Amino acid sequence: MKKVRLTFFTITLFGVLFLSACGGNEVGSDTEQQDEPEQEDVAEDEGTEEDTTENREAAEEDTEEEANSGNASDGMDIVAENDAFKVFEPAPDSVVANEFIVRGEARVFEANVSYEFEDGHNILAEGFVTASQGAPEWGEFEITISFDEVANDTGLIVLYEESAKDGSRQNELIIPVKVKD
The missing domain is CATH 1.20.5 (Single alpha-helices involved in coiled-coils or other helix-helix interfaces)
Known part of the structure; x- marks a missing residue:
């Protein structure tokens, strides 16, 4: 053995x-x-x-x-941004009339850019637009906001995306503006 x-x-x-x-x-x-x-x-x-x-x-x-550099094709500067939005106009604290345009790029789910315009007391305009591309790409968007009366001479543009999971607001970007009489 x-x-x-x-x-x-x-x-x-x-x-x-x-x-x-x-x-x-x-x-x-x-x-x-x-x-x-x-x-x-x-x-x-x-x-x-x-x-x-x-x-x-x-x-x-x-x-x-x-x-x-902002949007290279337009040569516009970025005036406000976060992870989901790059806004080219209007700049914070700029003066807007009762109809104005918000231009920018978004990187959001299914290219849906939600927005509100409020005067501190009332929501004067709200809705959504579709950017040219959805996340993970940056897609261009343009929003025309119209309103009649404001309670104050200031307003807030609020851009956000809604969560696909629960509808909550994500990546909210707030741009304060002055409203022209």
Whole structure:
């Protein structure tokens, strides 16, 4: 019985050694191949700290310009925004007449942009429009708001999307405006 155990142990030991030797060469060659690109990366990254800082600052400026450029096709600036809306007009605290247009882009579920216009006491206009594209893309929208009388000389434009789950308001964006007499 001892001979059988010894033979089994010996065969198992040689098998393990053989497999680890075969696998060891592959692992070693993979490791060498992985090390080479890292060395190349280090060589490519060599340069002065000043060059790296200038490149980083240039990239940040490009990102800021893209974020502030508004709708690239219209060249309009973003005057108010959140995760779901980018509004190009009207700007906060601008003066609006009894009919005005709200233009922007939305990234909302099924492209439905809900809105209200209120004067602090009454909802003067409400509804929804459909943006040109639904989330996750940005779609353009345009809302024409008309009203007759206001209780105050100020108003609030409220843009939001309704939750598909429970209908609650999400990503509400409020833009205060002054109402022209």
